[in-house]
Amino acid sequence: MSRALRVRDTLIRAAYARSMSMPIEREAHQLFRVTVTAAEQVSPIMRRLTLRAPELADYQPLGPDEYFGLVMPAAGQDLPALPEADPDRATPRGSFDVPDEQQPDVRWYTIRAHRPEVGEVDVDVVTHGDAGPGSAWVLRAEVGSQAAFQTGTAAYRTEQASGAQVIAGDETALPAISRILEELPATVEAHVFLEVPAVTDVPPLPSPRSAMITVVERGTGLPGSALVPAIEAASLPIPTASWIAGEKATVAAVRRYLTSEIGAAKRAVYFCPYWILGKPRG
Ligand SMILES: Cc1cc2nc3c(=O)[nH]c(=O)nc-3n(C[C@H](O)[C@H](O)[C@H](O)COP(=O)(O)OP(=O)(O)OC[C@H]3O[C@@H](n4cnc5c(N)ncnc54)[C@H](O)[C@@H]3O)c2cc1C
Structure with a gap:
């Protein structure tokens, strides 16, 4: 390999290594409603939910470890109207026009599969009883349950x-x-x-x-x-x-x-x- 090619190779590797510790930046965030269209147990500790929304047809994951915010109605509540979309905002936490105790909960999960052709994602969630709102909601979610999807990003x-x-x-x-x-x-x-x-x-x-x-x-x-x-x-x-x-x-x-x-x-x-x-x- 020539010296020029070796230098170029070293620079590419250094830039890659530097970027590897940081998540990729998403240009514009979105928040939209999703409906559960399937729920199944994929292992003794893991429940898979399929979420569907028209926006998932155009959604572009930025890497294989893409994650998103699952926005779930507070216990005993319906999901309130979503706040105005803010492309710079990476979490809708606390931004719903409802009293504090009715604010939806947000937990972060990975997109296990994305099927843009039908506007669906699968998410595999480790359930651990009712100790947290994420696990508690996922355990009870069934076909027709409503949540919202806050776009996230990827790092790999x-x-x-x-x-x-x-x-x-x-x-x-x-x-x-x-x-x-x-x-x-x-x-x-x-x-x-x-x-x-x-x-x-x-x-x-x-x-x-x-x-x-x-x-x-x-x-x-x-x-x-x-x-x-x-x-x-x-x-x-x-x-x-x-x-x-x-x-x-x-x-x-x-x-x-x-x-x-x-x-x-x-x-x-x-x-x-x-x-x-x-x-x-x-
Ligand atoms: C970028 C990202 C991607 C993620 N992807 C996934 C994913 O695809 N699948 C997945 O299952 N999780 C994933 N997680 C982890 C998940 O978000 C956390 O486990 C989260 O704490 C679950 O929220 P919760 O409301 O159930 O519990 P919390 O309210 O956060 O915690 C309540 C209690 O539950 C305990 N707890 C939380 N999680 C667990 C657990 N897994 N096992 C045992 N005890 C627990 C806590 O220690 C605490 O005591 C991801 C997290 C991030 C940041």
């Missing part, structure tokens, strides 16, 4: 991705990791680590040839109690980029290990606390 960049990557998460990251695996560029050697309460909680995973997938069970242990040791025990190359999502303390521990022990550049590690043990995520 498929373009220019190459080399070794570490992708790690728990069951809440299973939809995003499944989507990343579905779109994994052939130029990426993915070291994937997934922690779940039990392996029976995992629906069939896409398994591209360039991915090494380790699924670990934590049983009744604390979040991260199986994931962190599994990553520490693996023989990992220095990743060009990493993607970590799941319980907050777990995500922080994995990031710390990759950056301090493996030598991953901080700017090349995307990490997102998907939920917080003992606290609402909001």
